[in-house]
Amino acid sequence: MVRRSRWAAGLAPEDVEHVLGSMQERQFARGACIARAGQQVEHWMGLVDGFAKMSVASQEGRISTLTGVSAGVWFGEGSLFKHEARRYDVFALRPTRIALMPRRTFEWLRGTSVPFNHYLQELLNARLSLFIGALAHERLLDTDARVANCLASLFNPDLYPDAPRFLEVGQVEIGLLANVSRQRVNVALRRFQALGLIRLEKRGLTVLDLGGLRGYQQGAVPLSLGG
Structure with missing residues (x-):
């Protein structure tokens, strides 16, 4: 997944190997919580295969789904930028495999790779457009x-x-x-x-x-x- 990702195309081969050496992988059963709101974020996550959803819940237990996450998607960069706790839950809707990039690797890429930063800008813009569109669709x-x-x-x-x-x-x-x-x-x-x-x-x-x-x-x- 790392080698196929758009951001990796702008890295030197030795930098890709450095990234791969720091990666971890976890598997989650259907219905399992991949990431919990309120947890400190220490990894950038990529969904290798499976399907998941991002959602938020009120104190009364009402749940609202924000978006789906399918194979090839990276997420969680916003919380890493701001060094804050995650604001949403991520649940596996079917058996799901997740790649984890440690914060130190993520920050190293931000500090050394212009193409990686361009990718992050495009990703954040696309995600903002998605949520604005979803809000408009919900209302109209x-x-x-x-x-x-x-x-x-x-x-x-x-x-x-x-x-x-x-x-x-x-x-x-x-x-x-x-x-x-x-x-x-x-x-x-x-x-x-x-x-x-x-x-x-x-x-x-x-x-x-x-x-x-x-x-x-x-x-x-x-x-x-x-x-």
Whole structure:
């Protein structure tokens, strides 16, 4: 995963080897907590394989999902920058493998690599755009359009550079990410399939028209922007 990551392409071979020598790896079962809100952050995390969600919880137990995390995604850099405790929980939605880069390696890359810093700027900008878009969709779009935009967001090239058109994701997982019920997800997915935007598969779905999902509007009429 490290060698495939966009930020590693700008490093000298010996620097990549130095990074690899400091990395750790952990595996988590479905439902396990990968990282807990309130914990001090000592690693930059990369999801090698599996699927996870970032979420926040109130004192009353209400939970809101922020975003999904799929293979190839690195996260947690904001807390490392600010030397603060993590503000969100990360839970595995299926068996998940995580790569851990120690803070000292992360800070060494920040201090020595211009390409690595450019990557971090692009990553933070993409994540900010994602959360602003999610807030707007929550307030302005109907349920089907929110599900469509949730699926489309999993193909953001800056956050998910290697995302395949087939998503091994269940309706419960999509509901958690879109903050809607599994039943409403089922209705929306069948409508998208009828419109030719996706094809439902045994273990997930295949996106046929990514532009159509991104441009999906209320009234079940997709505004296609191209695949």
